[in-house]
Amino acid sequence: MLSVQEVSRSFGGVYAVRDVSLDIADGEVRGVIGPNGAGKSTLFHLITGHLATDRGAISLRSANVDRLPPHRRAALGMSIVFQGARVFRGMTVRENVMVGAHSRTRAGFVSAALRLPRHRRDEREIARRADEALARVGLTAWADRQAGLLPLGQQRSMQVARALCAEPRLLLLDEPASGLRAGEREALAVLIEELRAAGLTIMLIEHDVAFVTRLADRITVLDLGRVIAEGTPGEIRADPLVVSAYLGEPE
Numbered sequence: 001m002l003s004v005q006e007v008s009r010s011f012g013g014v015y016a017v018r019d020v021s022l023d024i025a026d027g028e029v030r031g032v033i034g035p036n037g038a039g040k041s042t043l044f045h046l047i048t049g050h051l052a053t054d055r056g057a058i059s060l061r062s063a064n065v066d067r068l069p070p071h072r073r074a075a076l077g078m079s080i081v082f083q084g085a086r087v088f089r090g091m092t093v094r095e096n097v098m099v100g101a102h103s104r105t106r107a108g109f110v111s112a113a114l115r116l117p118r119h120r121r122d123e124r125e126i127a128r129r130a131d132e133a134l135a136r137v138g139l140t141a142w143a144d145r146q147a148g149l150l151p152l153g154q155q156r157s158m159q160v161a162r163a164l165c166a167e168p169r170l171l172l173l174d175e176p177a178s179g180l181r182a183g184e185r186e187a188l189a190v191l192i193e194e195l196r197a198a199g200l201t202i203m204l205i206e207h208d209v210a211f212v213t214r215l216a217d218r219i220t221v222l223d224l225g226r227v228i229a230e231g232t233p234g235e236i237r238a239d240p241l242v243v244s245a246y247l248g249e250p251e
């Protein structure tokens, strides 16, 4: 589904991501973890196209995408849930999700957010897709309520619904569990499990190692911009390099 080959990116001569390679199979849930500053967010933005690579290649379903802008990658099936993604607080939950259906083109996103006339004719079809996405994340009862009233856990589910509305093949989640309470985290984990069961390919960047370990088929561990380990959650837990990256070398 996604192939990242020896990708690098530096800022002011310092590598944030260095020679990183990873391949995500169809239907896989891949976790990406690493200590602060490991390069997780940089890698995420290189994959989505919000940052340019210095070197290396990125392909989605065998199509080279590393020179494409984000909306072209979205059109090929990448959907993103950003950390702290925008919630249009005065709009309804359904309208917030409908914005996702337009995210495949940049112009579409803007006109959808502004509700320009040429979009009205498509609106019924998009509302139907939004309702389907809301049902998948368990937010049907909230569809007509103001998004600003949603508790944080449900706002996160709404953002997932927005991403699903674009009918992605690959869903990219940037620290989706951050700031959530235990119950909300559990609900999000169940939602991700359901999406995996439905066959969606997912890449999950997380600080919360327990959360990733529960959900991922395989985990890639970054430290100082490089991949230091990759394997199943069991292999990663037992890897001495991973333990020392997180806990520091024993005295």
Ligand SMILES: Nc1ncnc2c1ncn2[C@@H]1O[C@H](COP(=O)(O)OP(=O)(O)OP(=O)(O)O)[C@@H](O)[C@H]1O
Pocket (backbone or CB within 6 Å): 011, 012, 015, 016, 034, 035, 036, 037, 038, 039, 040, 041, 042, 043, 207
């Ligand atoms: N736009 C930027 N300009 C300069 N340096 C940057 C920029 N973005 C990231 N960096 C640097 O690149 C390195 C990797 O940062 P990155 O945010 O990708 O790590 P991270 O693993 O996501 O960290 P965290 O878990 O703290 O979010 C850090 O040293 C950071 O300071």
